[in-house]
Amino acid sequence: MLTSWYNGPSNLGWMSGWRGGTVPHAYAAGYAMQLVVFTNDAPTQVATKYGPACGRPYPLSSRFLSDMTTLAQTFAGQASGPPLYVSMFAEFQTYPCVRGGWSADPTTTAYYEALMDQYQAAEAIFHRYAPNAKVALCWGGWQARSDEPGKGGGRSMFPHLAAVLKTSDFESFQAMQSDTNVNDIRDMTRILGQYGPVLLAYYKPDNRSQATFDADIHTVFTPDYLRGVVADGLFGFAFMDNANLTAEPATAAFLNHTATEFGRTAR
Numbered sequence: 610m611l612t613s614w615y616n617g618p619s620n621l622g623w624m625s626g627w628r629g630g631t632v633p634h635a636y637a638a639g640y641a642m643q644l645v646v647f648t649n650d651a652p653t654q655v656a657t658k659y660g661p662a663c664g665r666p667y668p669l670s671s672r673f674l675s676d677m678t679t680l681a682q683t684f685a686g687q688a689s690g691p692p693l694y695v696s697m698f699a700e701f702q703t704y705p706c707v708r709g710g711w712s713a714d715p716t717t718t719a720y721y722e723a724l725m726d727q728y729q730a731a732e733a734i735f736h737r738y739a740p741n742a743k744v745a746l747c748w749g750g751w752q753a754r755s756d757e758p759g760k761g762g763g764r765s766m767f768p769h770l771a772a773v774l775k776t777s778d779f780e781s782f783q784a785m786q787s788d789t790n791v792n793d794i795r796d797m798t799r800i801l802g803q804y805g806p807v808l809l810a811y812y813k814p815d816n817r818s819q820a821t822f823d824a825d826i827h828t829v830f831t832p833d834y835l836r837g838v839v840a841d842g843l844f845g846f847a848f849m850d851n852a853n854l855t856a857e858p859a860t861a862a863f864l865n866h867t868a869t870e871f872g873r874t875a876r
Contacts, residue, residue: 610640610641610642610643610845610847611635611641611642611643612642612643612645612810612811612847613643613644613645614644614645614647615644615645615646615647616647617647617648617649617650618667618676621676621679621680624680624683625679625680625683627683627684628682636686636690636691636741639691639874641694642691642692642693642694643693643695643696643810644680644684644693644694644695644696645747645810645811646677646680646695646696646697646698646747647698647699648665648667648668648698649665650666651665652664652665652666652704652705653666653706655669655723657669657719657722657723660716661716661719662705662719662720662723663705663707664705664706664716664717664720665704668698668704668724669720669724669727673731674730677735678738680735681734681738681739681742682738682739685738685739685740685742686739686741687740687741691741692741692743693735693739693741694743694745694779694781694808695742695744696745696747697728697732697745697747698728698746698747699747699783699810699811700747700748700783701724701748701749702748702752704724705717705720705721706720709762710757710760710762710763710766711760711761711762711766711769711770712759713760713761713762721769728746729773729776731744732744732777732778742778743778743779744778744779745779745781745808746773746774746777746780746781747783747810748781748782748783748797749783750782750783750784750785750786750793750797750809751786751793752764752766752767752782752797753793753797754793754796767800774801774804774805775804775805777804777805778805779805779807779844780802780804780805780842781808781810782797782801783809783810783812784797785811785813785814785815785849786814787814787815787816787818790814790821790825790829791824791828791829794843795834795837795838798841798842798843799841799842802841802842803842807841807843807844808846809843809845809846809847810847811847811848812825812846812848812849813848813849813850813853814853817853819856819857822853822857823857823860826863826864827860829846830863830864830867830868831867835867835871
């Protein structure tokens with residue numbers, strides 16, 4: 610699986626140029642593709658039908674869905690060919706002005722409600738223009754580390770999005786903690802696996818720690834751990850980049866052996 614990041618409108622110009630070459634060549638070579646849709650624009654006040662909201666404005670903007678149409682047409686493949694996994698709104702819990710939960714304050718709730726409308730509209734666009742597309746909402750993998758029922762935070766946030774999760778094609782999350790990601794991967798897979806098959810959209814210790822990377826990999830890519838998370842719904846694992854992979858030859862060799870032994874063709 611090959612992963613590409615869309616980080617906002619400035620990427621459209623060069624990325625749309627892949628439509629006639631890079632993308633169809635990748636599918637023809639047998640690769641599945643993943644498109645991670647992310648935005649990091651400055652949060653601001655936004656008017657929505659749910660009332661005043663506050664958060665990153667681009668996903669709620671008038672041009673967003675038009676941009677998603679361009680992306681869907683760019684990354685489209687054949688329905689019978691390798692899939693396109695779209696991990697939408699990567700780490701979306703960071704998008705509101707006030708973080709911490711669905712009910713952190715009224716502007717946060719309004720923002721999430723409007724964002725979910727846009728998510729479902731974008732999902733429909735990808736289904737229309739890219740017959741091989743499967744779309745998911747992409748969680749930050751720290752969500753299962755706490756529970757704050759009073760404001761719909763931590764584990765208590767999942768029920769607020771249950772309707773969206775149930776109608777998504779798969780479930781998606783990232784894992785980038787600097788200390789360890791072993792429990793986060795297991796916990797997020799177990800929770801999200803109740804709603805559908807789960808993809809770890811991108812993994813990398815945020816502080817680039819080789820020690821954390823090595824410890825994570827030598828635990829996660831063992832038969833017992835893999836059997837457990839696969840049983841809970843995990844079907845794929847993607848790396849943020851290859852920096853840590855190439856830094857330690859022994860870890861790379863270990864991972865290559867495990868991937869060869871346990872890997873399956875995407876479908």
